[in-house]
Amino acid sequence: MDRPRLVAVIVTALAATAASLLLPSALAAAADAVIGGHSGWRPVLWLLLVGGVEIGADVVGGILIARLTSSASAWLRRRVADRLFALGTRSPFAEGDAISRLTGDCVGAGGIVPIVVQLGSATVISTGAVVLLALLDWRLALVFLGSIPFALLLARTHLRNTADDVLAYQRVSGELAARLLDAVAGLRTIAASGTADREAERVLRPLPRLTLAGRGMWRTQARMVWRAALLLPAVELVALTAAGFGVLDGRLTIGDVLAALGYVALGMGLVTQIPLLTTLSRARSCAQRLAEVLDADAPDRGRLGLLPGHGTLELRRVTVGTALTDIDLVLPAGTFTAVVGRSGSGKSTLVGVLGGLRVPNAGEALLDGRGLHRLRPEELRAVIGYGFERPALLGTTVADAVGYGSWAGDTAVRGACRTAQIHDVVARLPHGYQTPLAETPLSGGEAQRLGLARAIVHNPRVLLLDDATASLDTVTEAAVEHAISAVLPGRTRVVVTHRTTTASRADAVVWLDNGRVRAVAPHARLWRLPDYRAVFTEESEEPA
Template sequence: MATTTSSEHSGKSNWRAFVRLLIQANPPKLVLSIALGLSIISTLVGLVIPLFTKNVVDSFSISSLSWAQISGMAIAFVAQAIASGISVYLLNYAGQRVVAGIRDRLWKKLLVLPVGYYDNNQTGDTISRMTNDTAIIKGLITEHMAGFITGIIAIIGSIGVLLYMDWKMTLIMFSVFPLAFVILFPLGRQMYKVSKGLQAETASFTSVLNRVLSEIRLVKAANAEPVEYNAGSSGIQKLFQFGLKEGRIQAMMAPLISFVMLMLLVVLFGYGGMRVSSGAITAGQLVAFMLYLFQIVLPITQITQFFNQVQKTMGATDTILKVLDYEEENPHAGETLQNASQSLHLEGVTFSYKEGEPVLKNVSFTMEAGKVTAIVGPSGSGKTTMFSLLERFYAPQNGSIKLGQDPIERFSLVSWRSQIGYVSQESPLIAGTIRDNICYGMQREVTQEELQRASQMAYADAFIEELPDKYDTEVGERGIKLSGGQRQRIAIARALLRNPKILMLDEATSSLDSKSEVVVQQALQNLMQGRTTLVIAHRLSTVVDADQIIFLDKGKVTGSGTHQELLETHDMYREFAAQQLQIQDQQFQTIEPQAMKQIRLASHSEVRA
């Protein structure tokens, strides 16, 4: 009994959630009302037609036919067809508007969800919410809702007329329906379970496709085609199995409905024939009975399909609302940052992605305004996490980060992030032109002079001018048509154009060859001038001139000072430096003097360019 109560409560909750989702999508109420009104008119006209037929059959002779009767039936048929056609179009329009409204809300929501949401949800699942689940809701509105409402009216109207014409034959005829309901109801519950499983598996399969196709070069380079084929094939087989289950349920439903229909026809013609022969009813009434029977059975099929679609829609509603109800960022909440040229203070910052597994532990240090602070340490020590906290992708569990005397949470996300320039190890580019990528995120029109100036300071203008379409050159998905050094310089130009006061460099040159590194380093020097800069680097050669070096180990600050101070006071840093210098000496010795000279000349040549 408790299970039943829980199930009923869940069903009511799902309906309330669905209605809430529709209302929030701001459906065109007038259009829906007109569409449903026309559908009802079409159904009512359909209820009158069997009565016309009855009169024609009962008084059938050429002389008895009047133009009024013929014209009346013709007008009824035409009116029904016109009303039905307009209704279908308006319902389709309303459904498309509702889905567009839901998708617009979803898209807006996805852009303001915190990074933590994307850490815990696969991209393919999220895409499925936007495409597949919203399409299911559209199907319910455009294809099934009108059929359900008009079907109910048709059934009630037909039963009313039949009871009026001959209540005894009506009751005998409908004695079949309770049996059909007992059989079909469990099948409907099974269809609900299958539909939910099918939606979940579709989302999972979409995730696999998105992951593999977005990293197809990695797949090919690693010879991972067989592995990924097996993963995709497994998803296809699961979808196939769910499709078979759905097919089996539908295969049982269709014959059962046909069986009910045949039983009704047998009862109708057997008992009805007896009633006609005894004179209790006329032949015209028997024909009308048959036509009304069709107006009952066909809507029952529509109603069954409606409830099947409802089960799918309830599942889709649940998953969409989980996204829409997720706690979001408010980009504009807080004060506008007026002066970002102040020192940054980390005071006792502790952060963990998982409870009980801290990545940063009681971290405290100060980044002086306009100076360079470098963070070094072994991999996994929390360096990149610190960047994420500064960009406010996450909030520390303990401690605070302050700009001057103010916690950074005091400022709106929009104004805070507009003051940060970020250049990473693999600077992301969007599919589009070089101009699109340099100007990405700018809220104003960027002039050609500003674009060229930023490119010159980033040492990107030389290679851009050599391209056939210059700034309108397509970079390909994720910038694949450009080299690593070119991508980095475009990222630096993007940062220069934003003119940030706080700069974060995350291994900005570690993946480059020596020639590209020289050029990018010079571009970074231009970018760093007069800005509060935080640098992450594994190679000490890129940070030895920093104003301050913070040594981070296992989430804790174990030393701070200049390069020389840490060499004298910090054992791990000294060991770290010794290893670095030894590796650099070995690399230097493997290059012949003439080759070194060519590299230096080429590097200086590109810098001058």
């Protein structure tokens, strides 16, 4: 939190508060001086000075509040992002909901302190105005105090009625964001399958609940606005009437009447600030949603230090939803294993479990005898490299994308690109490895090879490739595999593939069928089985 800026906001709020309380008396003195025909400029100059201080403090305070809100939002984003990264793949928050919390909720919660400062300032002004009104004429103060119970009841009712609606609105907004993100990620699949209408219905299904919460929130707001709009002029009218009797009795001057009206308006400041209670309620709801993230317990990963072993992977009775069921599997260190099966058989899920990206609902995944769930993200990154069918390339330049998440220098990056058979393509770019990613047109196969280079540059103990060479022709794929074997000898490799040529080069093939391991054996032995051959006849040998 930006403490100096917070102190500055409080100081300017105090200056504005003091000026607001002094302004009615300054106006009264100036008015009486003018009406009385006095030629002194001192009351007028005092009025101008107090008014200038109030305006200046309000302007500076507005700027400081905006900056404080932005810095607080950024601070919250860092904390929430750190917690989400610590939760990793074990996060209970859907991607869209997490994004909603990182964006809207951080902004909303970041405004809590300025809102509290403004409400505190309004409270001080209202209290001070009542005291000054009593000093001016205790009868006017009694008249004003008669309106306080109505104002408190109005504020209490508004805050109570709007809190639940605001929280419901925030939660449903997060749910909508999560559904929309899922739909955007599968946009091409939705378009190809002709299910756009059905998917739109699924995404918008929470909309009635959002509408209900929004209507409830704004209905409460509307009731508050018209009640406050009636209460303020009613109190002013009663106070003006009482002040008129004071003028007739000779207790008050015309300037005193102006001051009394000013104090009444300031005293009712809390009523005019009631809309801030809606903002405060929304900010509290945002803070509550952020607290859910910050209070989520990250897995206790222990302190393992340098991990011993050579890369033996083991699954013990692993079950993941409906994707995998009761999987027992041992992949010895240094072996090359191909994972095959029909679409939907659980291949990607299996690789995700082997790499610690998916947490089993039951059973355990082990690396060299140690549970993967105990490893920190940096430990997983040090021992396991991943290659994906559609890699997300992150960073400013091509070199950044390949070295992302590692301390690799230029030499290591170029070596990894040569192994992945992508160096020549990068070298022909306008600025070579320093070409911005945004200006780098890449085909599917080229993007895959950059993702593969990113996995290689970590020098991992285990290399997991989830269809990471599917867009390469068979000749290039074979060259990449040969280069990996030469550069990373003795590494454990697991490759999801649809090609017989790749499966034939593997030491063993894990054949998945409906989420279960149907067989583990060399490709040549399994090829004798018609059902195994049928797995490959359904897939194209060459990329589209």
